[in-house]
Amino acid sequence: MGCDGGTIPKRHELVKGPKKVEKVDRNAELVARWFYCALSQERLRKPIVACELGRLYNKDAVIEFILDKSPDKPHADSAAHIKNMKNVIELNLSDNPAWAGDKGNTKGDKYDDQCAQFICPVVGLEMNGKHRFCVLLNCGCVFSERALKEIKSDVCHKCGANFQEKDIIPLNGVKEEVEELRRKMEERKLMAKTLKKSKKTKAVESVSLPGQDEESPGSSQKSNENIGTKSHCVSSTKTKVTASSSSSETETKSSLSAIKRPVPVGDRKSEAYKSIFTSHSSAKRTKDQSSNWVTHTAYYF
Template sequence: MGCDGGTIPKRHELVKGPKKVEKVDRNAERAAKWKYCALSQEKLRRPIVSCEMGRLFNKDAIIEYLLDKTAERPNMEVVTHIRGIKDIKELNLTDNPEWAGERSNTKGDVYEDLHCGMFICPVVGLEMNGKHRFCYLQTCGCVFSDRALKEIKTDICHKCGDLFKDEDLVVLNGTKEEGEKLREKMEQKRAKAKTKKSKKSKAAETVATPSESKDDTKGPEVDGKESSLQTDGESSQSDVAGTSSSTEGSKLSKSAASKRSVQEMTEKSEVFKSLFTTHSSAKRTKAQTSNWVTHTPYHF
């Protein structure tokens, strides 16, 4: 019964029971969702964006994904619904004045509050650390706590003043049920957009087809008239030549009239004519004209 040294083993050392289910640390789970990018797993830094499912990303990580979707990434299933830059919204966040940053505890001699969030609600002041429910507006991107939206019910954004509807609210890092609702909402929105595009394309086709039919109906009439126009074309050419010569003569006369000197205009006064250099008062005699003489040292 005994082991070396006279020790007696206990039951849990001899009998192997069922393995305990490992529980996820809630604090670590909250920090992973609210302090790290859902795609690159890097720390969140401005500019921060969110999708229609309410997940937080670094904007540069999303741009890299959109530029090269073939690259292998660990969390590709998180961004499969993002088709382009229009499917994300840059968030207008409010900084937490109590957040000292990452370099505040480099020595390890300062108490570090893991529950302290980088951002807060601008209305109530709650920290965005995962303990409280937060939402953002798809119209302007401003982020508020759910408590602020419930206590102050309005259709105007508390931060920027833009109008919004209840449909524009998106929950950040919600539960599974809230994620399913957001997915259904996203699919319905995209289906409506597709129907609108198809209706616009059909309307454009219907507008184009009547104009083409009108051109086709006018075609034979024009062909019937061409024969009569050809017969009259030869007779009209001589008339056109005569009219063109007359128009050219009238243009020459108009140009000659426009080039008439101001001094020859009888309707103008002498005071007005004296303003121009062609007037007799502007002309100088040889005695009045100056004679320029250049002097250089080469003459010596």
């Protein structure tokens, strides 16, 4: 059996066998995880944050993802567990003095060994994926796993903050480590919710219960004594009120008679206003000075 032109097909062209599993280049995978953001696939640049599963992100990419959580956004599944900025840790990284920046090998005429931008401040290992690195959950300082094992301490080697073994989060761990970190993350969230509920219930109870002191055993005797003294005072005040009522009536009558209406101050009024009334000096004229038909008010002189 032949084709046009007399060509003879081979067996692999006619029979479809199983597809070969494509192997991912180890170096390419390390570069993608340690040099690029897991969400935006852009080059990692400060400020850099890490989630509780140990993945690395650019801080601006995380903020954009929180503001716009559209399902069609690429690589959104890698940050689905991030609800707000409290779910990420801003990394306190140590710069590598040997890093030449983005202008290291622009021509492409020499081998690029992927020099890391950050190093371990204790041991000096480069953060390029060849060595395991960890971040402390409390302060965000990043160290190599070798430094934490060689120099065992409960105090951060960089900032001096206290930490425990459960606060150590491995960066870009394997699948088993990611599952363990996810379990710890769920436990922390559940613990935070229960603590928040307990605080709310305590606040409600403190508001609902009135602040009354318990009565002492001798308080009943003191109350009886107070009631007796109060009744004696009331009887004495009644006699005083009846005696003083008659005197108060006479005093009120004399005080009402003595009350006079205050005289308004006339100096504040102008002369034009005063001339309207008959009490003004201009209105007080004799009959010879004023004519019969001239009047100052409605009444004739």
